[in-house]
Amino acid sequence: MTGGIPHRGDASPIDLHAPARACRADSAFNAAAGFMLRVAAFIVAIVRTLRALRLAASLSIAAALALSGCGLMPKQVPAPIVEHSYIPAPDEAGSGEPEEPLPAVQAPEPASSVKPAPAPKPKRRVVKPKPPEPAVAPPPEPPEPPPPPQIISTRIMQHDQLHGLLDAEVQRPDGKVVGRAVDMYIDGSAKPKLMMVNLAGFLGVGDRKVNFPWTAFRFTPNSKTAPITFVPPPPPAKGKPADPVPKPQPVAEAPANFMQLVDSTVSQKNGSRIGRVVDVLVDAQAQPQALVLDLSSSLAGDKRHVAANWGDLHVLSRNKQWQLQMDFNDAQMKAAPTYSPEQPIKIVSPIVPAPGSSASAASAPASSGAAGAGATGAPGAASAQVQASGARPAR
Known part of the structure; x- marks a missing residue:
């Protein structure tokens, strides 16, 4: 059929499904708009609640409420999948040039794996032994002084x-x-x-x-x-004179x-x-x-x-x-x-x-004795x- 008003039987499959798709788009838009209004109202309620509480702990409550609000979103019913056979027109089929095959996507060569640097060995602490301290012999105890004579x-x-x-x-x-x-x-x-x-x-x-x-x-x-x-005196014995009293x-x-x-x-x-x-x-x-x-x-x-x-x-x-x-x-x-x-x-x-122990101490008494002897021999010293x-x- 060439020219003129197209008939109903000559319509393409694309033109037949366009109204249905437009209706489904309108319903999806309405659902999204309603959801956004609900979310906005929910957020306003949360803000009012936060202003009322004015506590840091209300943030956790708001987060919990936000998470629970996700359940209010309506589940979108997926559109039914209708299989249609599409027969291209001869003009569309003849005019097509053979498509060139896409070049095969070459997988990128894996970059050469960089060997990780070996972990530095822990430095071993070398503890040098201290040189042994020379043993200091305790000083000998002084001998006890002999008891005084x-x-x-x-x-x-x-x-x-x-x-x-x-x-x-x-x-x-x-x-x-x-x-x-x-x-x-x-x-x-x-x-x-x-x-x-x-x-x-x-x-x-x-x-x-x-x-x-x-x-x-x-x-x-x-x-x-x-x-x-x-x-x-005792009484005298016989034949002896008595001792005088x-x-x-x-x-x-x-x-x-x-x-x-x-x-x-x-x-x-x-x-x-x-x-x-x-x-x-x-x-x-x-x-x-x-x-x-x-x-x-x-x-x-x-x-x-x-x-x-x-x-x-x-x-x-x-x-x-x-x-x-x-x-x-x-x-x-x-x-x-x-x-x-x-x-x-x-x-x-x-x-x-003893003479040996008193030899040193005898000098002082001897000198004092000599002085006394000299004083005795002086005139008038005797009296x-x-x-x-x-x-x-x-x-």
């Missing part, structure tokens, strides 16, 4: 073994107290010879000091009564070779003063055991008494004057324990060091030394 020796006795002579009561055999002992006399060998007794009068009237032989008394240090008892002798008639002991001064070898005799401690056998020395240098100072051993006492005669001497030095007297009537009696004796000794000769 012993300079005094001490023996301990109790007060029931010894009793002081000064002011001790003297009684007769019947127990009657007749006086008190006040002093004693010794000879050149330091042996006791006489005891001076103060015989009591009536109410203190008629007291007199007399001397009795030392052998006329018995000592009982632990007695509860008088510690000194006057003992008359000791009679009191006046103090002025004491022998000149006897020396009073109490209140005498005791000195060292170099002439230095040690102390003053204040008492004598006698045991039960009437043997003196110790001299109680007052070491204080003045009457107003604190008094310190020391019990010095009787065996270390020496009686010397210088310029016809009796002197008492002991072998103590200053260090020994400082180390001596103090004598106290309330404590056990500690009798002190000096220890003379000064007698006054310093304080010894009282027997009268």
Whole structure:
């Protein structure tokens, strides 16, 4: 058919389906417009909700609501697929030139794979061993200093073994107290010879000091009564005359070779003063055991008494004057324990060091002794030394 109005049977398949496609496009546009309106209304509601809440947490709620709003979109029904056979016109079929085959798409050659750089090996930390520290030997401990040499020796006795002579009561055999002992006399060998007794009068009237032989008394240090008892001589044996009863002798008639002991001064070898005799401690056998020395240098100072051993006492005669001497030095007297009537009696004796150990220390005492000897030989020094000794000769 050429020219004129085309008939219905001559219409092409494309012209027949055009209205249907236009109708479907309009319906799709309407659906999309309605969906956009819904989404806009939903977004406005979300904005209002966010403004009302004004919290950061509302963002998560808005996201959840936005995700849930996707379910409100209408599902688009896919258009039905209608198969039509299309027969091209002869003009369309003849005029077509054979199409050239498209060149085969060559697959791009894979780029040469770049080998990854090897991972750097971890550096191994080389720990060099520390050189061993040289062992430091501890310094040798200094040897303990030797103990100081012993300079005094001490023996301990109790007060029931010894009793002081000064002011001790003297009684007769019947127990009657007749006086008190006040002093004693010794000879050149330091042996006791006489005891001076103060015989009591009536109410203190008629007291007199007399001397009795030392052998006329018995000592009982632990007695509860008088510690000194006057003992008359024993009855004579048959055929022998009776011993005379000791009679009191006046103090002025004491022998000149006897020396009073109490209140005498005791000195060292170099002439230095040690102390003053204040008492004598006698045991039960009437043997003196110790001299109680007052070491204080003045009457107003604190008094310190020391019990010095009787065996270390020496009686010397210088310029016809009796002197008492002991072998103590200053260090020994400082180390001596103090004598106290309330404590056990500690009798002190000096220890003379060995000649080898005292050779260095002997120079100072020797020089001081030489100075003392020179002073003694000087004119008028003898009388000064007698006054310093304080010894009282027997009268």
